[in-house]
Amino acid sequence: MKFSSSVFEVKNLCLLRNKQDVLKNVSFTIFKGDYIALIGPNGGGKSTLVKTLLKLISATSGTIKILGQNQSKFNAWDKIGYVPQRASLLDDNFPASVLDVVKMGLIVKNKHKLFFNSSFNHLLDDAMKKMNVLHLKDRQIGELSGGQRQRVMIARALVSKPEVLILDEPNTGVDAKHQKDFYVLLKKLNKDEKITIIFITHDIGVIADDIDGVMFINSTLRVSKTPTKDLSCNIFSKVYGFDAHMLTHRGKHV
Amino acid sequence: MFEYDFMIYAFLSGIMIAILSSMSGAFIVLKRYSLLSETLAHSSLVGVAVGILLGLNPYWSSIVFAIIAAWLIEFIRVEFKIYSDAILAIFLSGSLALAVIIVSLADSFNNSLFSYLFGSILSVSEDDLIVMLVFSFFALGTLLFIHKELYFISYDEELAKASGLNVKFYNYLLVSIVAIVIALSIQIVGSLLIGALMVIPTISSLRLKKGLYGTLIFALLFSIISVIVGISLSYYMSVPSGASIVVVLIIIFIGTLFKK
Numbered sequence: 001m002k003f004s005s006s007v008f009e010v011k012n013l014c015l016l017r018n019k020q021d022v023l024k025n026v027s028f029t030i031f032k033g034d035y036i037a038l039i040g041p042n043g044g045g046k047s048t049l050v051k052t053l054l055k056l057i058s059a060t061s062g063t064i065k066i067l068g069q070n071q072s073k074f075n076a077w078d079k080i081g082y083v084p085q086r087a088s089l090l091d092d093n094f095p096a097s098v099l100d101v102v103k104m105g106l107i108v109k110n111k112h113k114l115f116f117n118s119s120f121n122h123l124l125d126d127a128m129k130k131m132n133v134l135h136l137k138d139r140q141i142g143e144l145s146g147g148q149r150q151r152v153m154i155a156r157a158l159v160s161k162p163e164v165l166i167l168d169e170p171n172t173g174v175d176a177k178h179q180k181d182f183y184v185l186l187k188k189l190n191k192d193e194k195i196t197i198i199f200i201t202h203d204i205g206v207i208a209d210d211i212d213g214v215m216f217i218n219s220t221l222r223v224s225k226t227p228t229k230d231l232s233c234n235i236f237s238k239v240y241g242f243d244a245h246m247l248t249h250r251g252k253h254v
Numbered sequence: 255m256f257e258y259d260f261m262i263y264a265f266l267s268g269i270m271i272a273i274l275s276s277m278s279g280a281f282i283v284l285k286r287y288s289l290l291s292e293t294l295a296h297s298s299l300v301g302v303a304v305g306i307l308l309g310l311n312p313y314w315s316s317i318v319f320a321i322i323a324a325w326l327i328e329f330i331r332v333e334f335k336i337y338s339d340a341i342l343a344i345f346l347s348g349s350l351a352l353a354v355i356i357v358s359l360a361d362s363f364n365n366s367l368f369s370y371l372f373g374s375i376l377s378v379s380e381d382d383l384i385v386m387l388v389f390s391f392f393a394l395g396t397l398l399f400i401h402k403e404l405y406f407i408s409y410d411e412e413l414a415k416a417s418g419l420n421v422k423f424y425n426y427l428l429v430s431i432v433a434i435v436i437a438l439s440i441q442i443v444g445s446l447l448i449g450a451l452m453v454i455p456t457i458s459s460l461r462l463k464k465g466l467y468g469t470l471i472f473a474l475l476f477s478i479i480s481v482i483v484g485i486s487l488s489y490y491m492s493v494p495s496g497a498s499i500v501v502v503l504i505i506i507f508i509g510t511l512f513k514k
């Protein structure tokens with residue numbers, strides 16, 4: 001048992017879109033320091049769940065608490081780093097260098113300022129170093145490869161020193177070597193910097209040893225805290241098939 | 255040509271419009287929303303028509319109509335999730351239709367409206383100049399203070415929202431500034447041509463791949479050059495100023511196409 005406070009506390013979350021249940025009665029709690037993999041079939045509602053947490057989509061019913069506060073009152077969004085699913089598919093012509101993009105992660109902290117506070121410069125360098133994109137600093141984002149762009153987007157999410165990092169399939173387009181480095185890095189962020197990580201992915205096998213829990217979603221949610229044990233072919237077929245409905249309330253993540 | 259007051263006014267107001275339209279236009283272009291300027295130019299034409307019909311100063315009525323149109327467009331785009339190019343197309347032809355109906359009802363399709371279509375440097379008065387100066391001050395100040403936020407929103411609206419920016423507020427603020435810039439400009443550049451002044455400088459400077467500030471500075475440069483050269487051409491060749499400004503802009507744009 002961990003006696004830590006919750007990062008996300010979600011109760012009976014429902015979301016209807018075009019009269020379809022995209023999220024159905026989803027409840028879970030994610031605690032500080034957790035490293036959670038969010039998996040499920042295409043269209044299962046992973047991205048939607050995350051966007052609902054981030055208030056990009058409003059839920060039909062249910063409650064969401066973020067860092068102990070009701071979502072409607074929560075405003076410390078710089079504590080949550082988000083890397084959206086299509087982050088690497090942005091417009092090639094947009095006039096932004098890698099540095100410009102990473103700086104965007106600090107705009108909320110520099111609101112309505114003519115210039116960036118130069119005391120933030122070390123944060124920028126740190127984040128770029130961490131994601132191994134410092135040498136690309138002055139390159140235009142549109143000239144980078146998909147995987148490089150993805151790393152820049154993660155650097156952008158990390159630059160504001162978030163307590164939580166939400167990654168929506170960040171490893172699509174990242175080659176095998178960089179993927180491995182990437183997983184090592186995530187584990188490091190989680191263990192050393194105590195950043196809570198929610199990681200949407202399709203290949204969970206690789207990180208099974210690192211994570212604290214798995215959430216399977218196919219409009220309804222099933223939570224497990226013993227990933228390695230549960231990651232049998234049996235469960236996979238269930239998750240990626242139709243039937244992930246049975247809600248087993250075990251462990252801390254319910 | 256500077257022996258005439260009206261030429262001095264024309265240059266001064268032209269340069270102010272060049273600055274305003276290129277700076278506000280840059281963010282419209284980055285948001286891939288270029289057609290907004292074209293559309294609002296036609297909406298301000300409705301304002302001009304109403305102004306002429308009711309005997310009001312077309313200056314103010316065009317500002318009011320442009321802002322109303324800008325807010326309506328933004329509202330419908332966000333709340334009904336209609337493609338932004340489609341909603342702009344609807345407003346563009348709708349405004350033009352409305353303007354034509356109003357002027358034909360008033361039986362006043364006269365030179366005065368014609369000058370708003372293509373622009374007329376002769377029409378700038380000292381009062382207009384003062385209004386423009388005051389507004390330029392506020393508009394540029396606002397843009398300066400929110401340019402980083404607008405930049406982020408143009409890059410990725412959803413990400414900006416997730417970072418806690420009040421995206422709606424900034425979007426409404428930007429379209430309001432654009433609406434006023436356009437309403438102030440159509441007298442000089444003309445409603446059919448102001449779109450070019452808002453969009454082409456940024457499109458051309460984007461070709462140079464200089465990052466945000468480089469893009470803004472070159473857009474500024476291109477639009478000021480085109481206004482100065484365009485108004486001079488218009489003076490010496492007796493052609494409408496708006497048209498000659500746009501021709502210069504197009505030449506600059508073609509020039510940037512050759513940059514690899």
Ligand SMILES: Nc1ncnc2c1ncn2[C@@H]1O[C@H](COP(=O)(O)OP(=O)(O)OP(=O)(O)O)[C@@H](O)[C@H]1O
Pocket residue numbers: 017018022040041042043044045046047048049085
């Ligand atoms: N804008 C939208 N309007 C209506 N329905 C939507 C919208 N976006 C997604 N959906 C629906 O919501 C469901 C969940 O989609 P979501 O993108 O969350 O899936 P996902 O689990 O992230 O899938 P993937 O693995 O493909 O990324 C799908 O059935 C989809 O059709």
Ligand SMILES: [Mg+2]
Pocket residue numbers: 046047048085168
């Ligand atoms: Mg998804």
